Amino acid sequence: MNEQRRGTRRERRKKESKKKHLGSIFLTLIVLALALGGGYWAKTSFFDTKENTIPKTSEQKPAVKNNDEKPAEQPFQPTNKTIGKRDVAIYDEDLTSAKNYTTSAYYGYEVNLTKQATLNNKKYYLASLENQEIGWVEEESLTDDLTKTWEKLSEPALFPILMYHHISQGEDSLYVPKEEFDAHMQGLKEKGYYTLTPEEAYLVLTTNKVPSKKIIWVTLDDGYTDVYTNAFPTLKKLGLQATMNIITQPEYPDNKVTKEQRAELVNSGFVQLEDHTLNHIDLNALEPAEQERQMSESKKLLTEEIHRPVTTLCYPAGHYDETTVEIAKKVGYKMAVTTTYGFGASSDGLLELTRVRVSPGASKETFLAMIGEK
Numbered sequence: 001m002n003e004q005r006r007g008t009r010r011e012r013r014k015k016e017s018k019k020k021h022l023g024s025i026f027l028t029l030i031v032l033a034l035a036l037g038g039g040y041w042a043k044t045s046f047f048d049t050k051e052n053t054i055p056k057t058s059e060q061k062p063a064v065k066n067n068d069e070k071p072a073e074q075p076f077q078p079t080n081k082t083i084g085k086r087d088v089a090i091y092d093e094d095l096t097s098a099k100n101y102t103t104s105a106y107y108g109y110e111v112n113l114t115k116q117a118t119l120n121n122k123k124y125y126l127a128s129l130e131n132q133e134i135g136w137v138e139e140e141s142l143t144d145d146l147t148k149t150w151e152k153l154s155e156p157a158l159f160p161i162l163m164y165h166h167i168s169q170g171e172d173s174l175y176v177p178k179e180e181f182d183a184h185m186q187g188l189k190e191k192g193y194y195t196l197t198p199e200e201a202y203l204v205l206t207t208n209k210v211p212s213k214k215i216i217w218v219t220l221d222d223g224y225t226d227v228y229t230n231a232f233p234t235l236k237k238l239g240l241q242a243t244m245n246i247i248t249q250p251e252y253p254d255n256k257v258t259k260e261q262r263a264e265l266v267n268s269g270f271v272q273l274e275d276h277t278l279n280h281i282d283l284n285a286l287e288p289a290e291q292e293r294q295m296s297e298s299k300k301l302l303t304e305e306i307h308r309p310v311t312t313l314c315y316p317a318g319h320y321d322e323t324t325v326e327i328a329k330k331v332g333y334k335m336a337v338t339t340t341y342g343f344g345a346s347s348d349g350l351l352e353l354t355r356v357r358v359s360p361g362a363s364k365e366t367f368l369a370m371i372g373e374k
């Protein structure tokens, strides 16, 4: 990332020196462009690029053939819609730019649409997520309701929320070896499980609709480096989603994912980051004001870093009480997960969701039995 930034700065310096030499020509061209009435479009359009703080790791999207047409912008009342397509095409500058790419990193998030433009009879919208412009998206990638095609259940939804910590060899019960994790994930794949993002888990719990018959939410606590090293490649390979609960100011950062690794996880579209407080202190042992600080400052830090809404709190060591739940609600989490055993259900309350702890030593068969497979 630093390399990239340095590179960008170098390029910018290069451009600047060129500009000095060609200054008068540029000026003439700009004046001409303004005179021709292109000024409005150039200022407020596809050419409006912002450098994203998170590197793009997703696939390049081939440029749209635009037949030399210029995108035409229409007056538009800003509105919110949800990214309803897994591989959404993002157009950074004009539609023919080489910077265009597809990504699943925005799937399921509600975006703010601020501008509308048409090119070749297709509509495009300029989308922002948590106050960061992400680029232009096609109309067909947006939806008013992510659950539109989901199946309504007759019984209240009940699904396993898995709890992992380390994914590596270790002495205590927090360490699940990579081989075992791989076997568990392979088992989910073979049995046809749909792995939920936090946004989807919330929709399941609040609408009682499901995207698939078999659903599961994979969570990994504390943000250990071995999750990045050992679990992430497996998730990517199998195309499974998992949520990592991050301690935003950990006392021991050495074995935790770095900012660059977190960015890569988020941009992959396979891992979502949620909140495990600032310092991982038992919340119920703290005064209410400090509990609130542990949550709200952490939520703010994480939101600003990943430019995604942070919806879920993971209580450190599973310690919480009624006051903690009240504060979590006030701080604005939509869900919170505990370490109490049980499948996830809205009847527990969205801020007291129970989970299934996965300890070392579970074969694929044992693991599948734990989540109710025969």
Ligand SMILES: [Zn+2]
Pocket: 221, 222, 276, 280, 316, 317
């Ligand atoms: Zn923890």
